[in-house]
Amino acid sequence: MAADDVVGVAHSLLLKATGLGDDADHMHVVSICLFVSLLCACIVLGHLLEENRWMNESITALLLGLCTGAIVLVSSKGQSSHVLKFDEELFFIYLLPPIIFNAGFQVKKKEFFRNFIAIMLFGVIGVFISFGVISTGSWYLFPKFGLPDLSIRDILAIGVIFSATDSVCTLQVLNQDETPLLYSLVFGEGVVNDATSVVLFRAVQTYNFGNFTPLEGFQIAGSFLYLFFASCFLGIASGLISAYIIKTMYFGRHSTDREIAIMLLMAYLSYILAELFYLSGILSVFFCGIIMSHYTWHNVTRNSRTTTKHSFATMSFIAETFIFLYVGMDALDLDKWKQSQSSFKESAALFGSLLGLILLGRAAFVFPLSALSNYSTKSPGAKINIRQMVIIWWAGLMRGAVSIALAFNQFTEGGDTKSSNQATLMVTTISIVLFSTIVFGTATKPLISWLLPPKYRSNLDAVGISPNVSLDPDFSIPLLMDTERDENGVIERTGIRRILNGLPHPQSISMLLTAERSKIHHIWRRFDDAYMRPVFGGRGYVRLLSRRSMSMNIPEEDEALENEVNN
């Protein structure tokens, strides 16, 4: 692969040198070739560095992108480091949907819904707090660092841009199996946060801030709620329609490919329909993923199940790696660096103050909202201890492609910065993204192993208990109930019967709340079994049907595969 890289770069340079590459179509082929070669190199390097505790695929891709940018820059004698221009459309229309869809498809649903309130607190209220802190700080500090004449809109845009955490990088530094509570909190926050940021950004761009009234505040809140629920509804509807189509028509009878194609297309349709109606495609495709993994996935043939599970993950993986590679390559865009008239001292001050504001802005909501969440839930299972708070704070500090995409939208026209201020802000954004991803990203894994040593992690975090709570037998029943599966239905039913008969023997009020949540879960299960599954299929339902009608032979591994996805 390395040989291919060299050939690709060499040829691109050769073409540039000889002027043969002027042909726009062929330049495009050259850049695709370079990107595909680099993606292959990233995968191989990522594999070789797998055991390394500091590195991960994102950072490898970023660094590889930086190196390639530097090589192109040096060999073109400082003329250009660009191979492709950053294209918002490429990012929002093609790269982001597979990542978010796969996140919804593979997320542990129970964990996610168990922490739903905390996730919404972080993802919605958190963004507003962070936005307030960063905007206020920028408004106060930036004029001192050589940016005197920023409009109120630019200041607010900066607030939004640097409040958008990077859910892609989070996926790589936190492990769903090792730290499920942290993963579901930070990642769930990331998805909701992306949506909130995009909405807030649109509000900042369209509202007239000259005469801002409290009424307009309510309007923004109202439009946010509309957006949130409409997007979720759209995603859920797409997922259910796909489940219904596949269950009714039983495609597998004729072609596995049709099933896979319809899942893929319906998922993408949920994203693009949301964008069509100016909703949040991110939220829509995320919920579509959840619904598809709950219903549609169980209606397809065994081969389709294996295929969708792995091919969605692969698409997401390629898109992620591509984004980081791209951000790395874009960082050395000399035009922007030259256009910015800030001195080194001013740039450093700007960079430092923004980094400080990001740290502060996140601290300003993680600790209070965690405390609030702890206060409101009472259940020890969902309580967040101080060590976990620090990790949540830290793991969400990375800024990524969403920040870059928003900054490009705000500070460039057709990809080019038009003024010194715009150039300075673009350069600062790119520096912050690089720094936070590389420095905060590399430090997260070691931080987690330092704050949460494995002996605490595997058992306690798995059921979501903070390490200082002792496990007594009475506690363990409702907790097991939460992680209940069809396989250990006995425990489930015993626990629920106790609760329904009013015999939970609670030791404290928190037990009742845990029971309450289990009751909601139970009601959902009954609703699901009675009304949803007969129409939309789902786990066990279709297999039973197909076994009867087609007398297919489905082996044991099937169950294992299902369990992998279906928790």
Added chain:
Amino acid sequence: MAADDVVGVAHSLLLKATGLGDDADHMHVVSICLFVSLLCACIVLGHLLEENRWMNESITALLLGLCTGAIVLVSSKGQSSHVLKFDEELFFIYLLPPIIFNAGFQVKKKEFFRNFIAIMLFGVIGVFISFGVISTGSWYLFPKFGLPDLSIRDILAIGVIFSATDSVCTLQVLNQDETPLLYSLVFGEGVVNDATSVVLFRAVQTYNFGNFTPLEGFQIAGSFLYLFFASCFLGIASGLISAYIIKTMYFGRHSTDREIAIMLLMAYLSYILAELFYLSGILSVFFCGIIMSHYTWHNVTRNSRTTTKHSFATMSFIAETFIFLYVGMDALDLDKWKQSQSSFKESAALFGSLLGLILLGRAAFVFPLSALSNYSTKSPGAKINIRQMVIIWWAGLMRGAVSIALAFNQFTEGGDTKSSNQATLMVTTISIVLFSTIVFGTATKPLISWLLPPKYRSNLDAVGISPNVSLDPDFSIPLLMDTERDENGVIERTGIRRILNGLPHPQSISMLLTAERSKIHHIWRRFDDAYMRPVFGGRGYVRLLSRRSMSMNIPEEDEALENEVNN
């Protein structure tokens, strides 16, 4: 799904009507949305029409595209039928590679290589003959039909454009399992034909025909040979590198997704590298597919095997459907129809004469070259009888997206026709593509069942024998040898020992030739086992290794899955 379509179209019209859709970015979202909805509708309709003997997915997609075009046309009051402009890049860079790669990946390798000489005769010499017939005919006839001042280059381009058969549609009308000989001949020809057409088209566009000398003829031949072998080499090298990387690193240990990603990316790299070096990406990715199914595919984990097999097929399926949908929608482009100044009579004459030339041009090489192939092989197994010749002639009459793409390249500038002549030729090309796909396409399945009733097909065509040859026991041994597998190794070894010991008891010279081919196959197998497999892995090799080192449990179905792909 139908509801989604309606919403998509309605919204697009609403946007157009209200002027909200003027925003270029959002128009793009609208068109993606429409296409994704239509793709879903095609899949569902294709499924419902599965049992219909006249229809197939291509024709469904074409008709659906036509209907959508008509709806958009009517509702925009004749203003526009375009949702997306035909984009050569989209076609050649993104849609064609997955189709051809999948064809190589799923092709029955033995069948393909057994008919290699016939395929090359059809795919290379055939194109030149057809090109000659159509060019000469056009040069003689077109001036009479209102196209007096065509340049020699345009005439020759027309010859190439209408010599390119549509391998995509062929895949859908011929069945690999029912008529393997015909499938491998017609499809193999299609792939080679695509490559030949593209090369010939480039030659037509770049050579100076003012002073054409025989030397230049040799140059074209030389550049074709270079192109052919360099492209094959590139494809084979990419495939082998991917096999080597996966075998050496054993990705599956860490992540299935990495294996799938590297296969996907290396396959695409073979295509795009070929394009980078101005070679034939089609040939390159086809051979990469063959190599990957022989080596790489056997080196990956079981889940990756299932996933790649189905996801490559799905990608190809989506790309095919998209192309037909697109061609259908593009057909009603009123601008071109208006710009063409030909009268109805002239247009009809042009259309009719071109159709006649296509029929004639194909007949001019299928029948003589089949006879030549029959004369040269002598073996009854590879002989093509007259009924099969008719089917080969007929199934290759369809003209498809390659013709359209080449015509766009020749007769438009940035997607728009500039003169009446150009518009007339574009309109004629689109009409021919639509007519041939719909009329010839629908008639192929019935034609096959009429000419080759199932009682002949299943046994006789499976071993490639023309129905009038009787099966006597002595014949059956070498024929079984051709279809030999590891499973029935006894027959294989007996047969080969007989031949190697000079005891084949041949009844005729044809037996010796069959033995000859088996010997080549045997030499290849020994070379493969001795030198290739130890380095690049492959069937059985890695499984043995992994069984020993990882003590993995690989069940029986694995074999079944392997057999499906590995013949």
